[in-house]
Amino acid sequence: MNNYLVAVLSDRMQAEAAYSALESEGVPMEQVSLLGKGYKSADEYGFLDPKKSARKMAKLMSFWLVPFGFLGGYAFNVSTQFMLVPEIGALGNHLLGGVFGAIAGAMGSFFVGGGVGLSAGSGDALPYRNRLSQGKYIIVVEGAANLTNKATRIIKQFDPENIQGYVEPEQV
Incomplete structure (x- = not known):
């Protein structure tokens, strides 16, 4: 020690x-x-470089938030039956909701994970x-x-x- x-x-x-x-x-x-x-x-x-720490935290969070965002977006679209683009059908709209959820998860990992990593990750x-x-x-x-x-x-x-x-x- x-x-x-x-x-x-x-x-x-x-x-x-x-x-x-x-x-x-x-x-x-x-x-x-x-x-x-x-x-x-x-x-x-x-x-420690705080930027390096922030990138690491954002990447770590994206492994969780992007898949959960996809599942959340997909489930939300299934439950609401919202037809954003009627031409692609119900399954297509569910998948589109999942993609939007994944994008939201990626944004969350970037802004929250990167911000927390930048402020707290460097000690x-x-x-x-x-x-x-x-x-x-x-x-x-x-x-x-x-x-x-x-x-x-x-x-x-x-x-x-x-x-x-x-x-x-x-x-x-």
Whole structure:
């Protein structure tokens, strides 16, 4: 189980000073990452891309919503006996109702699944990406609890804008 310390620093000088202080206090530098202009990007570090997460959620929802939409549209047309296009007969209209239901299911998966994936699927990665795009710098320390606690004490001296600790969930 890994612990993470993520600290947002306002400028490059502050970030480099904190990075140097971690190095001089004996924190293993292979467990420290500096993100920002001139250093690693969010993608290089591995912060989740919210757009990728949204596409994945929309695709997952479409596997359920499109078939259920088809069945719902078909059943609705059977129950109402509505003849949208009389020339294609009852079965054709039922199938057309199913197609419209499937289209509605696809739209639902795109708008709801994509919207939820965009807003919730990225967790805290989106605010960190936004801070990097504002020109801020982020220091990430990964390791055991004693290492991240030591790094927290060191980085707090530099008055970070935000400092947050995370514990990686155990894989089942």
